[in-house]
Amino acid sequence: MHHTNDNPRRPSVLHIFKIYYPDLFGGTLTVIRDICASLKDAFAPAVLVCSQSAERREIVVNDVPVERVRSLGNLLSLPVAPTYPWRLWRKIAEHDLLALHAPFPLADLVFAFGFGAGRPLVVHWHADIVTHAGLRWFIEPLMRRTLRRAKAIIVSDEVLVDSTPLLREFEDKCHVVPFGIDTTGYDWPKIEPHQVNDRGRLVLACGRLVPYKGFDVLIRAAAAHNFEVWIIGEGAERPRLEQLIRELGLGERVRLLGSVNDCERIKLMCLADVFVMPSVTNAETFGLVQLEAMAAGRPVVNTALDTAVPRVARHGMEAITVPPGDAAKLGEAIDTLIRDPERRRRMGLAARTRAFNRYSATAFKQGMEAVYRDAVAAPREARSAAAEPPQAAGWVDTVRIAAALAWSDMRHRYVRSLLGPFWMSLQMAIVVAVLGSVIGQMSNADVLSRLPMLALSMTAWTFLNSVVLDATTALQNSASLIRDRALPPVIFLLQCTFRQALFALHNACVPLVLWLALTPHDLSHALAALPGLVLFVVCTFALSLVLGAMATRYRDLKPIIESTLMLAFLASPIIWSSEMINHRSTVMRINPLTHLFAVWREPLAGGHVDPVSIIYVLVVLALLICASVLTLAHLRKAAFWI
């Protein structure tokens, strides 16, 4: 290869997938192995995968270094490898190009959070997620983010782009590179198409024993006819298939051969009369084994999936295509071929010609190399698409602008008024005085000692209430800044919290004065209350973020939020305390506000916080943070709403 001479160092490619040899055999792994092998002159390959085996972590497979991250088992067809994202992040920096073999949501997670943005990424789209379609809503945004930052997406056939909505969004990035196989290995001695086994009724299938491969359909089809079925492969379905074979009494004719090495497999393919690909779902995107069978000159029976399967071996030319999952039709098709040796011979020749011409290893290699080269050649562009450094700076700017706006809001209160926000503090003082006297009438407790806590609770409540209420209208009020100056909407939600925090500091002088005047001063209690207070403020901000965005999108939420806040005020121990109620009522116990107040009020009063309250608040906070992250993702669209 001449190009290796003028390029002293080969760019290195990191292949990212969930599993690799020797833990498993299968089509996807064959593809990865072939890419590594065929491009090794131009690119130095490495593989990062998961493995359940406790053996060595770093091994070499076919001259390719493979790192295997320890996995604890499989959950929803995915390896549970908690350290994988970390290892991936560490490895990314060592390589010039990343090749992600999708679907692999664990890696999507890493890319979705913006890690490895500095390296070009190529996605090999092997299949869509079919088996756990219920998780789509969670996985799809992750996959979309990965595809968005990918330089190129490689698919094996155009039909995948057309039939996968997610890929259609990124049509301009998709490159069709059909898999190719090295056909030389299939020139098995005596591979004369008529050279068949004596009885002429041997049917071969090959693949991992997993449900989507549809081997149960094949076994059922065998029951109605008298051909022999050999199935190559291993997997979790084995016990079920064995049971099915026993039930149908096919022990004589249907054999599960288990794992078979490459050389033996090719020999078996040359020996068989018909090759069957009975896959039942779109998880089968290409069917590399049917291509192998075609190279071996075998006629194929495959299924009419929406993928490349019926396009690799075409109905009536190299194959007979039947509806997926239809045992009767499948059996008939196989039987037709078994009974017609001449047709078998013709189709076998056609299949072999197609495998040689259309799916050659050379074309595959050239296609891959072109895509990889383009991806590596334009790393500068990749960096511009990666918004990592500007984003970090962006957050500081966001906070700074929000603070400036809040500060100016507060100063606005002082315009044409000497007292400014202290008018509100005065109002607060009056409310506290009146409430205090009323409560004093209701209960016989010591009113004066209660007053500072009452004032402080009122201040905190006013803060929460105003932040949330302000947030519901904040985006609409700042429409011109969002649309004309392109400021991020989150600024204005942050501004609400900052502004109300400044006002709360004004109001806080009421409880402060009362505290200094009425109760013994103990600063250590105030310090102990600080963490709780921080939790309170963070929860308030997260709540305002979520509700603010939702109320902007759905205008009828604002009155609902207003009345809910009113209700929450009455149902929470703000003006009354829990001791004034006979016993802790259920409503009060499930009310998150009770706990949100408790985490800072209890330590301030010198007591201990109930662990239940802390856990409750942390759970609420975690939920709010999740909701906030979702909201932030949707807030990009806020400009449409205002």
Place this chain on the structure above:
Amino acid sequence: MVSISLRNVCLDYPLYGAYDYSLKRRLLGHLIREPGEMRIIRAVDNVAIEAEAGARIGLAGPNGSGKSTLLRLIAGVYPPSSGSVAIQGNIMPLLGLNAGVNLDFVAEDNIALLLRISGRKPTRSVIDEIWAFTELETRMQRLPLRMFSSGMLMRVLFATATAFPADILLLDEWLSVVDEHFAEKAQARLLNLVSQAAIVIIASHDQPLLRRTCTSIINLDHGRIASTVTVEPPSALPFELREKRA
């Protein structure tokens, strides 16, 4: 390196009617299986623009052809529905002058706040410089903007918005500044700003103006690029004359 690269960018603009703003209705719609039909218009349709430093691009087209929307999309206000937007360099969108103005504040505070919003530190000298450009009396700095006439207000806002050069300048409608003498001065300042920016994109109905200022003009129609016209270099001549006269 300043650059703008839009590739096959589309923007589907959702038109929210009164009912689309209602959560209750939307939930009810789900319950009674009434397909909530959202009206969507394609405001930007398959637009590709590549601009390197030095590009002066004019956007022309009738009302509603997507000029402003395209500018906002470049500014990052609207996320594209499909296609890729890659931008390097800091963007200064001047799409509306009175965004973020508080009429109750004194002029000086408004200027300081507006500068902060665009990420600049409002120092005394910067504010004085801006004020000098407005040619208003110094004591008026301490007056709330409410007391300014609309012309005076425009001067202040214009001077503030154009105080700092940017890598990428987005202008919606050549900022119209009212009074005669100031208009000429404003024009000169804007041209100066345009000459300092690496990339300028101007949306306007004013064809002669676009021909004077831009290196290429993109005609938009219903969100699509109808045609791209490259303006011949000689047009730079009257442009220079005009600057000297100002």
